[in-house]
Amino acid sequence: MKRKRITVMWMPSVSSRSRTFSLPPVLLYVFVGMLVLSWVLLAVGGYFGKNLYDDYADLRQENTNLLEKERELDALRQTMERIRKDENTIRSFLGMEKSGEEANGLGQGGEPSPDLSTIAPNDAMASGSVAFPVKPMEISVIQRAKSLETDLKELVETMRSQRDSWDSTPSIMPVSTTDYWFSSGFGWRRSPFTGLKEFHNGLDISSGKGTPIIAPADGTVVKRGYDKYLGKFLKIDHGRNIVTTYGHLSSYNVSPGQKVTRGDIIATMGNTGLSTGHHLHYMIKVKDRCVNPLHYILNAKANRLLVRPLQTEGVGQ
Numbered sequence: 206m207k208r209k210r211i212t213v214m215w216m217p218s219v220s221s222r223s224r225t226f227s228l229p230p231v232l233l234y235v236f237v238g239m240l241v242l243s244w245v246l247l248a249v250g251g252y253f254g255k256n257l258y259d260d261y262a263d264l265r266q267e268n269t270n271l272l273e274k275e276r277e278l279d280a281l282r283q284t285m286e287r288i289r290k291d292e293n294t295i296r297s298f299l300g301m302e303k304s305g306e307e308a309n310g311l312g313q314g315g316e317p318s319p320d321l322s323t324i325a326p327n328d329a330m331a332s333g334s335v336a337f338p339v340k341p342m343e344i345s346v347i348q349r350a351k352s353l354e355t356d357l358k359e360l361v362e363t364m365r366s367q368r369d370s371w372d373s374t375p376s377i378m379p380v381s382t383t384d385y386w387f388s389s390g391f392g393w394r395r396s397p398f399t400g401l402k403e404f405h406n407g408l409d410i411s412s413g414k415g416t417p418i419i420a421p422a423d424g425t426v427v428k429r430g431y432d433k434y435l436g437k438f439l440k441i442d443h444g445r446n447i448v449t450t451y452g453h454l455s456s457y458n459v460s461p462g463q464k465v466t467r468g469d470i471i472a473t474m475g476n477t478g479l480s481t482g483h484h485l486h487y488m489i490k491v492k493d494r495c496v497n498p499l500h501y502i503l504n505a506k507a508n509r510l511l512v513r514p515l516q517t518e519g520v521g522q
Contacts, residue, residue: 373443375421376503379487385412391497406495407488413481416474420465437477452486
């Protein structure tokens, strides 16, 4: 039996002679199959190639995002370091310094401690250190952030708990003017009336007649009256056994039982009582003991004391 063959005519161009090939059918089937297979492979390769390119593009984008996150993380580290330094400064101000590694990196120094004999035992402005738990320095940024958050919360709570104490501590000049001077300080002096040595239990602040007198802290007016020495005077109880007195007043602006806030105008400066000129006699008592008002005034101007106390043996100036 004669085998079947397939005749293929091939004409390269119109002017060329045609050529005829006779092939077994199996070769044609193999050729067509290979052609179809190449198309399939090309399609599959294109599909996987596109996926690989998409993965490469996604990887590049993720790498860019990671670099951006790294820059943000570095900025976060720097911000946390600045916050940590600010926290250490606040702790130092509050007397809550940390010990060990956490105290490193913050400059320390300053003048030596003052002579404590010049400050009353219960001087509210000479509070001691507050105990505070020490935590080890963490390496993880997230853990350090959580630790910092906890520390800041503790600082806020401490500041809130001490706010009432600060608000009721006389800490500013009791006169509402910058044109003032200290005509007599706290301590031993020569009496302007007798010329004899006497102890001055307050601070004389001189300025013009009618200068507003302000409350240096929150408190309650407990007394208003007239004294042959102090003239018109006021007393304010600030709590915690702290009482301030204001003498030689010209007029009052508050009444007994009235609550005042730091900065409120309570009176005006005058020349009443035993006085040589318009001034305020400012006195602070802690547990019924007179203390130097300058130890409490944080905004006093330097070199304003015109009359210096007497040097007395065994007694601080």
